[in-house]
Amino acid sequence: MDTPKEKSGWSDEELEASVDAYLNMLDRELNGQTFRKSVENQLLRDGPLSKRSASSVEYRMQNISAVLEQMDLPRISGYMPAKNIGAGVAQRIRKVLANKVVPGAGESAPTADHKTLINRAAKLQKKGLKIAPSGNPNPQQVSTTTTSYARDPKVRAWVAELAKGVCEGCGQQAPFEVDGLPFLEVHHVKHLAQKGSDSITNAVALCPNCHRRCHLASDKEAFTLSLYEKVGRLVAE
Known part of the structure; x- marks a missing residue:
């Protein structure tokens, strides 16, 4: 929210400075250290937020509280969440937060990494959630760089035909x-990322459950070894 003297929108640098200051105060609050909001507000206006009024900075902090609450993350008790935060501002704040470590978030912090997500969710499930999470109505889009391998469709077709619609891991249709x-x-027993070959002697046809088991299960190593015993064409690489 801009005052009449603040006609220009907040820059990315201003938003990041606000988030950094907020997280610094949150860290101090969680560690039992005292601080004065008015002093922190003034420090920001003496520095990176020199164009902004005290009320504008205060409202921005309430915006950040609102976004953190939406994300089920810790927030500063002294900054009540703004009730009418714009979707565009909220999205920009989430984008800044995506590259920050939120104090006290621990295993509840959102993540774009699938394996990390599964591990964090498992820990939270074991610990137990007492109330239903509100979730995030506008999850942050994260750009990642991935490496893919060109795979031979003839290998996939051959392995699938050999299986005749029956999972080579569990024997189910x-x-x-x-x-x-x-x-x-079609799963490569020695992963392509581990220099495994794209060949019928290194590939098995699995149902989605068994495929996920090879990648994520606690017994993934033992299950993978069992495939060599079940499927005669496989050759260890």
Whole structure:
């Protein structure tokens, strides 16, 4: 929210300075250290927020509280969440927060990494959640760089045909069809990222459950080894 003297919108640098100051105060609050909001407000206006009024800085802090509350993350008790935060401002604040460590967030912090998400969710599930999380109506989009491998469709077709619609891991029928054929996921026993070959001697047809088991389960190593015993064409690499 801009006052009449503040006709220009907040820059990315101003938002980041606000978030940094907020997180610094949050860290102090969580560690039992005292601070004065008015002093912190003045320090910001003496520095990176020199164009802003005291009330504008105060409202920005309430914006940040609102976003943190939406994300089920800790917030400063002295900054009540703003009730009518614009979607655009909220999205920009989330973008800044995505690159910050929120004090006290621990295992409840949102993450774009799937494996980290599963691990954090498992810890929270074991600990127990007493109230339903509010979630995030506008989850932050995160750009990542991934490496993909060119895979031979003939290898996939051959392995899928050998399986005849039966998972080579658990022996169950494929759970559904795609393009009129039973769908099984072709998994490279030695992962391509580990220099495994894209060949029929290193690939098995698995149902989605067994495929996820190979990547995520507590017994993934033992289950992977069992595939060599179940599927005669496999050759350890």
